Amino acid sequence: xxxxxxxxxxxxxxxxxxxxxxxxxxxxxxxxxxxxxxxxxxxxxxxxxxxxxxxxxxxxxxxxxxxxxxxxxxxxxxxxxxxxxxxxxxxxxxxxxxxxxxxxxxxxxxxxxxxxxxxxxxxxxxxxxxxxxxxxxxxxxxxxxxxxxxxxxxxxxxxxxxxxxxxxxxxxxxxxxxxxxxxxxxxxxxxxxxxxxxxxxxxxxxxxxxxxxxxxxxxxxxxxxxxxxxxxxxxxxxxxxxxxxxxxxxxxxxx
Amino acid sequence: xxxxxxxxxxxxxxxxxxxxxxxxxxxxxxxxxxxxxxxxxxxxxxxxxxxxxxxxxxxxxxxxxxxxxxxxxxxxxxxxxxxxxxxxxxxxxxxxxxxxxxxxxxxxxxxxxxxxxxxxxxxxxxxxxxxxxxxxxxxxxxxxxxxxxxxxxxxxxxxxxxxxxxxxxxxxxxxxxxxxxxxxxxxxxxxxxxxxxxxxxxxxxxxxxxxxxxxxxxxxxxxxxxxxxxxxxxxxxxxxxxxxxxxxxxxxxxxxxxxxxxxxxxxxxxxxxxxxxxxxxxxxxxxxxxxxxxxxxxxxxxxxxxxxxxxxxxxxxxxxxxxxxxxxxxxxxxxxxxxxxxxxxxxxxxxxxxxxxxxxxxxxxxxxxxxxxxxxxxxxxxxxxxxxxxxxxxxxxxxxxxxxxxxxxxxxxxxxxxxxxxxxxxxxxxxxxxxxxxxxxxxxxxxxxxxxxxxxxxxxxxxxxxxxxxxxxxxxxxxxxxxxxx
Numbered sequence: 001x002x003x004x005x006x007x008x009x010x011x012x013x014x015x016x017x018x019x020x021x022x023x024x025x026x027x028x029x030x031x032x033x034x035x036x037x038x039x040x041x042x043x044x045x046x047x048x049x050x051x052x053x054x055x056x057x058x059x060x061x062x063x064x065x066x067x068x069x070x071x072x073x074x075x076x077x078x079x080x081x082x083x084x085x086x087x088x089x090x091x092x093x094x095x096x097x098x099x100x101x102x103x104x105x106x107x108x109x110x111x112x113x114x115x116x117x118x119x120x121x122x123x124x125x126x127x128x129x130x131x132x133x134x135x136x137x138x139x140x141x142x143x144x145x146x147x148x149x150x151x152x153x154x155x156x157x158x159x160x161x162x163x164x165x166x167x168x169x170x171x172x173x174x175x176x177x178x179x180x181x182x183x184x185x186x187x188x189x190x191x192x193x194x195x196x197x198x199x200x201x202x203x204x205x206x207x208x209x210x211x212x213x214x215x216x217x218x219x220x221x222x223x224x225x226x227x228x229x230x231x232x233x234x235x236x237x238x239x240x241x242x243x244x245x246x247x248x249x250x251x252x253x254x255x
Numbered sequence: 256x257x258x259x260x261x262x263x264x265x266x267x268x269x270x271x272x273x274x275x276x277x278x279x280x281x282x283x284x285x286x287x288x289x290x291x292x293x294x295x296x297x298x299x300x301x302x303x304x305x306x307x308x309x310x311x312x313x314x315x316x317x318x319x320x321x322x323x324x325x326x327x328x329x330x331x332x333x334x335x336x337x338x339x340x341x342x343x344x345x346x347x348x349x350x351x352x353x354x355x356x357x358x359x360x361x362x363x364x365x366x367x368x369x370x371x372x373x374x375x376x377x378x379x380x381x382x383x384x385x386x387x388x389x390x391x392x393x394x395x396x397x398x399x400x401x402x403x404x405x406x407x408x409x410x411x412x413x414x415x416x417x418x419x420x421x422x423x424x425x426x427x428x429x430x431x432x433x434x435x436x437x438x439x440x441x442x443x444x445x446x447x448x449x450x451x452x453x454x455x456x457x458x459x460x461x462x463x464x465x466x467x468x469x470x471x472x473x474x475x476x477x478x479x480x481x482x483x484x485x486x487x488x489x490x491x492x493x494x495x496x497x498x499x500x501x502x503x504x505x506x507x508x509x510x511x512x513x514x515x516x517x518x519x520x521x522x523x524x525x526x527x528x529x530x531x532x533x534x535x536x537x538x539x540x541x542x543x544x545x546x547x548x549x550x551x552x553x554x555x556x557x558x559x560x561x562x563x564x565x566x567x568x569x570x571x572x573x574x575x576x577x578x579x580x581x582x583x584x585x586x587x588x589x590x591x592x593x594x595x596x597x598x599x600x601x602x603x604x605x606x607x608x609x610x611x612x613x614x615x616x617x618x619x620x621x622x623x624x625x626x627x628x629x630x631x632x633x634x635x636x637x638x639x640x641x642x643x644x645x646x647x648x649x650x651x652x653x654x655x656x657x658x659x660x661x662x663x664x665x666x667x668x669x670x671x672x673x674x675x676x677x678x679x680x681x682x683x684x685x686x687x688x689x690x691x692x693x694x695x696x697x698x699x700x701x702x703x704x705x706x707x708x709x710x711x712x713x714x715x716x717x718x719x720x721x722x723x724x725x726x727x728x729x730x731x732x733x734x735x736x737x738x739x740x741x
Contacts, residue, residue, distance in 0.1 A: 235423060
């Protein structure tokens, strides 16, 4: 187990809800429905993060790596996270921003953009690839997060995201003696980047772990178990919300 | 409502309690109990005042407050429990009346916990307080020697320029460290809860290398922004950390033969290198030195202890370094006051111990005069929880991976090492020698006993890394060190 701080306060009120798919609802449609279900009055006060859980071998290794952060030692539901940059209510030009381990070949040289990739909404993998999905609504104005993201992009001197990607890639591919990067205090690149960007605006996405150990699992844990903490630290009185669907778990039998 | 209380050190005859309340416009008088008995304060040093974080209700009235109450010490020499209750919230802490003289060798030692440089976001693997509360023997006095908060971190943060918004953003960092128990977070609450406690400020109570502007901190580039930040940070320091007993800029405490002087070399510091202490502190340094000389003249044993937020024996940074690194004490004209005081004391063969944090490594330094008499020790304990240095942290971890392949991994790849070489630094012509170097997160427990002619002390370096194996390997006891004036 990786040592962490556990929330001891019971959750009094939390807007974290399961939102099951309607029939074989596509990820994009589910996301739109999840977003609308928040019924947010002033969207300018919020940012959105997507957690996704895949079921291929790479996702399996990423989900198992994060089991070290779970009390039950089961694989995480999540293998990826990204900022969901919403431009219009109809999502027409919305994109996902993250630091993928597998950098696209058609983009500019990764170090020049500090590994940051913008993925158009229509490129979101299907529910077959990402059966697990969560949309987190974080009460920090998106405009501020995008400013911090721009600064981050140019900040390789202070934070070398590309260097953080390499140990994870080595682990996913089983290269040499590569072990779980979390055991070497190396957080999941996209999550570390997002937590830095949100911390710069005074919001801690992963209150349970040291700042450099951020992962999608810890964001999930944050929104599920740390509502009391947020209720005492959020100046604007707004608390994070979440909608999630989990259609894939590993068949582990402990009976 | 959130409630927190701790016992800052006061004058020898007073037991002080700091009580902080968040989320209440007009806090009522708390209920106090000592060892289960209801007690009333003998004085209210400061009634409930705003904490300085500018958190207001809809009517524009402050919601977060602190008060400082004074009590009589209970009639016991043992550590006792204090309970502070307000409404449904209760805070428990402990304190112990300090002795009036240093215990002799056949008595329990007087134990000082020295801790500094605490970065809360990196304290979640195993809280510092869990480890310090398990230290045996238990500390009798806790000194937090600077950087109790890092108001300028994380370095990418975009602090607001508007004064009240800035105060709210900075105040939040104090809330995380002081009111952490209410948040189920690690923090300083349970370190502070083992009283009595003294906090000395250093630069991160403001910003790195305060009061000089910092290239990487946009809010320090313009004079008006620096003024706003200084005002907000100073108010927060005064309301959260400063005991009424140190309001003049120093705290003097005599436990014969030990005469201790704790200096605030930060809040009044100018940016030009002229002065870092206020006038009252200048006078206090002279008085401390004169009192030690008088004890010696009267054939009484005398040992000085000096403490401030920065190391004493360091290389003097040059003009350019002052802006990219830190201004050290040695850069300031009034450092000569300390140098002259030490010179006089050493000439009279009165020994001095200097204790501090600040540098992110630990060290014990010994200084002997030309006759081989030991007159000086510098004890440094830093950090208790290291900050993130993004970029260099990652590179160090990767480098360490290669060392691991070669079979020589470093135990603390993110932490700097204490310098192997001593700087070119003249301290009254003493011959200086490093006796111990400490790396990694740690605190130090200094255990003092009076001996004929002076005192003897040990330093227990307690590794506070979350890894139990590292705790075992990198914790050690150094000493005994004997300092005699007769």
